Amino acid sequence: MTLGRSVVGIMDAPDPPTVVALLPPALISRPGPTCERGERGFQNSLHGKYTFVNTLASTDPYRVSSTTHLHDPLAVLTERNFADDTPTAGLRIFHRNDHDFSLSPGPGRLPQRDMETPDPPSSVEPAVDTELQSQSTRSCHPSRPGPESSGGEEVFQAAFHGKYPISNGIHCSDASSIPRTSTVTNIAASATTYVLVYYQNVGGMNSSLAEYQLAFSDCCYDVYALTETWLNQNTTTSQLFNDSYSVYRQDRSRSNSCKSTGGGVLLAVRSGFKSCAVNPPNSSVVEQFWVAITTVDGILYLCVVYIPPDRVNDENLMGNHFEAINWVVLQLKPRDKIVILGDFNLSAISWQRNSHGSLFPIASRSSIGTAPRKLLDTYSTAGLKQMNGIENENHRTLDLCFVSDELCVDCTVTEAPVPLVKICRHHSPLLTQLKIRPQQRFRDTSESLSYEFSKTNFNGMNDFLGHVDWEEVLRDHDASLAASTISSILAYAIDQFVPVKSKRVPPKPAWANADLKRLKTIKRAALRRHSKYRTDATRIRYVEINTTYKQLNDHLYNAHQNNLQRRLKANPKSFWRYVNEQRKESGLPSTMSNGLLEADSAADIADLFRSHFNNVFTNEHLEPQDVAVAIENVPRLSVPLSQFVISLDMVTSAGKRLKSSTGYGPDGIPSIILKRCMETLAAPLAAVFNLSLATGIFPNCWKQSYVFSCL
Numbered sequence: 001m002t003l004g005r006s007v008v009g010i011m012d013a014p015d016p017p018t019v020v021a022l023l024p025p026a027l028i029s030r031p032g033p034t035c036e037r038g039e040r041g042f043q044n045s046l047h048g049k050y051t052f053v054n055t056l057a058s059t060d061p062y063r064v065s066s067t068t069h070l071h072d073p074l075a076v077l078t079e080r081n082f083a084d085d086t087p088t089a090g091l092r093i094f095h096r097n098d099h100d101f102s103l104s105p106g107p108g109r110l111p112q113r114d115m116e117t118p119d120p121p122s123s124v125e126p127a128v129d130t131e132l133q134s135q136s137t138r139s140c141h142p143s144r145p146g147p148e149s150s151g152g153e154e155v156f157q158a159a160f161h162g163k164y165p166i167s168n169g170i171h172c173s174d175a176s177s178i179p180r181t182s183t184v185t186n187i188a189a190s191a192t193t194y195v196l197v198y199y200q201n202v203g204g205m206n207s208s209l210a211e212y213q214l215a216f217s218d219c220c221y222d223v224y225a226l227t228e229t230w231l232n233q234n235t236t237t238s239q240l241f242n243d244s245y246s247v248y249r250q251d252r253s254r255s256n257s258c259k260s261t262g263g264g265v266l267l268a269v270r271s272g273f274k275s276c277a278v279n280p281p282n283s284s285v286v287e288q289f290w291v292a293i294t295t296v297d298g299i300l301y302l303c304v305v306y307i308p309p310d311r312v313n314d315e316n317l318m319g320n321h322f323e324a325i326n327w328v329v330l331q332l333k334p335r336d337k338i339v340i341l342g343d344f345n346l347s348a349i350s351w352q353r354n355s356h357g358s359l360f361p362i363a364s365r366s367s368i369g370t371a372p373r374k375l376l377d378t379y380s381t382a383g384l385k386q387m388n389g390i391e392n393e394n395h396r397t398l399d400l401c402f403v404s405d406e407l408c409v410d411c412t413v414t415e416a417p418v419p420l421v422k423i424c425r426h427h428s429p430l431l432t433q434l435k436i437r438p439q440q441r442f443r444d445t446s447e448s449l450s451y452e453f454s455k456t457n458f459n460g461m462n463d464f465l466g467h468v469d470w471e472e473v474l475r476d477h478d479a480s481l482a483a484s485t486i487s488s489i490l491a492y493a494i495d496q497f498v499p500v501k502s503k504r505v506p507p508k509p510a511w512a513n514a515d516l517k518r519l520k521t522i523k524r525a526a527l528r529r530h531s532k533y534r535t536d537a538t539r540i541r542y543v544e545i546n547t548t549y550k551q552l553n554d555h556l557y558n559a560h561q562n563n564l565q566r567r568l569k570a571n572p573k574s575f576w577r578y579v580n581e582q583r584k585e586s587g588l589p590s591t592m593s594n595g596l597l598e599a600d601s602a603a604d605i606a607d608l609f610r611s612h613f614n615n616v617f618t619n620e621h622l623e624p625q626d627v628a629v630a631i632e633n634v635p636r637l638s639v640p641l642s643q644f645v646i647s648l649d650m651v652t653s654a655g656k657r658l659k660s661s662t663g664y665g666p667d668g669i670p671s672i673i674l675k676r677c678m679e680t681l682a683a684p685l686a687a688v689f690n691l692s693l694a695t696g697i698f699p700n701c702w703k704q705s706y707v708f709s710c711l
Contacts, residue, residue: 194410195434196531197434198432201398202226204228206235209235210557212421213240216241216245218524218553219245219524220520223269224245224268225302225304227343229251230262232261233251243508244271244508246271249266256284265288267289267304269302274438275291275293288303288321298333299337303328304340305341307344312346313370318374326378326382338384338402340400340402341432343398346397348368383405387403387408388413392427399428407434411433411434412531414433416429416431417543451494452500456497457498462680470684473489473684474684478695479695483688487667487669511557520549523549526538526541594612597611642694648686651678651682651685655685
């Protein structure tokens with residue numbers, strides 16, 4: 001018997017494994033995680049090739065070029081609840097490409113018998129080589145960083161280098177453009193097994209914006225669904241949420257109410273989830289909002305709705321809501337689900353729970369009008385069940401939660417342990433737990449390192465550029481190739497003589513310190529534990545931690561505000577930067593779709609706009625005689641361009657007038673490099689300029705520029 005093992009009898013079930021290690025490729029001879037069962041073990045080998053996305057070759061075993069193939073599992077994930085240290089799921093091995101991999105016992109391994117089906121491993125831990133880790137920490141290359149990902153609260157997930165798709169905040173008018181499951185996004189989805197939704201009728205937020213900002217900053221819940229927000233166009237989303245959430249609002253307006261104030265709904269979905277706004281026909285005439293969250297199995301259509309008390313029997317209002325529901329139902333695929341949360345103000349209906357866990361109206365104790373009856377009939381036809389049985393002080397249930405029939409067993413609705421800020425009369429805050437696995441979006445950290453041009457070794461760079469035989473290098477080149485060659489040499493010089501710095505990620509929230517972050521982690525774990533067990537002890541524990549966290553959060557926030565005010569005179573730029581951040585709405589979403597294609601980076605989004613405008617652009621066909629007439633109207637130069645000569649002095653004089661800017665375009669060369677190295681670059685630049693004038697060719701690489709989409 002070995003340490004930590006028990007003797008396994010013939011009829012005894014082997015113990016589940018305690019640790020499954022993923023070793024770096026340099027440390028293993030063949031792929032496949034080792035899964036040990038008691039005194040015996042087996043290993044399945046994965047046969048196939050893995051293609052990594054990263055385009056940089058490196059000595060780091062996890063950093064390979066785009067053409068490198070490794071016989072090594074790309075990643076291993078675990079599902080584990082860290083709130084109570086209880087393993088909840090097992091090992092998953094996946095690959096980036098759509099190759100077929102066969103499983104077979106590896107050489108020297110015991111074959112698995114029919115009666116020895118192993119349990120899934122209880123945890124996964126990476127075997128980290130300290131030497132490799134220290135080398136990776138010391139390395140400093142602008143393209144070296146890899147994506148950092150999180151599969152939920154305190155859940156380990158191996159981070160690999162390369163670019164991963166980021167999807168967030170998509171606005172789709174057609175459900176066909178909603179992103180569904182994919183190989184990469186399924187990877188992170190298996191790390192989160194349930195979603196916590198906080199619902200409340202908040203009874204107005206405008207008078208307590210700072211308090212709600214502090215409440216949302218802890219990021220404990222995955223989704224916030226709020227009704228009666230009372231928000232309007234004068235209140236920006238950035239005054240309440242940071243970029244940890246994708247926020248969707250439907251404020252009260254003339255299109256959905258005859259009143260000018262009050263009402264309004266809001267949905268905030270954790271930005272790590274793939275979510276998009278869904279716009280059914282005429283949905284804006286009702287105070288409702290629909291959001292699609294991509295899960296492993298399909299799409300979760302989440303809706304928050306507010307029916308004012310004076311419009312409960314409004315058949316036109318209800319009809320528009322029915323139309324939205326029916327439209328969503330038509331979009332459903334076999335595994336798609338619907339969740340509707342809202343204040344329906346159906347105070348005349350009494351609910352009773354059935355044996356399946358859902359609730360149904362008690363006819364003998366309820367007074368149901370025509371419009372509410374049609375509402376319930378529509379929901380029933382759509383396969384929706386009511387799950388909230390929490391009554392207010394008047395023994396009425398105003399806030400309802402409807403879920404798809406197949407989601408009933410995976411949905412629990414309880415009273416939230418504490419409200420966000422305040423309790424609105426007749427409306428208790430609700431904690432809804434949905435056992436679904438949303439797809440996670442991976443964060444691309446390729447820009448976490450940047451060149452520090454202000455500390456460039458210009459003496460070394462000028463010495464290097466001065467030893468380049470430009471006449472020989474540019475010999476027999478046309479203007480485009482010559483300009484491209486100069487850019488390549490400058491890019492190499494920048495890589496050699498410009499230091500690299502790590503971009504400091506600002507804390508979230510801005511006033512957070514180490515103690516607040518530690519309390520936030522503890523608070524999240526306590527909430528997860530309470531949502532799982534729902535006992536008085538777990539609730540009391542969460543309330544205690546929340547009180548401590550709130551006190552420290554308030555103290556740090558007030559100190560942060562006072563510091564900003566003190567800096568108004570000493571550093572007005574930082575003060576007004578903060579003010580502008582509070583004024584502006586979140587701009588370009590991280591993912592956009594045109595219904596057919598999806599883009600997840602700034603360059604791809606801009607290219608999506610370019611292709612759209614190119615498709616709708618009408619290129620008018622002109623007859624040759626029309627072109628000839630147009631040419632005759634163009635003023636002619638008295639001297640041909642080929643006779644113009646640009647001297648070295650002209651290039652040097654123009655270069656010295658450049659701004660010392662560190663911003664750069666697609667070529668990666670900022671103007672400060674050209675300005676400080678103009679003495680050595682004047683000759684090759686003048687040669688390219690004169691060659692361009694003589695041949696009438698403008699270099700292709702100088703035609704490229706960044707295009708920013710302004711929404």
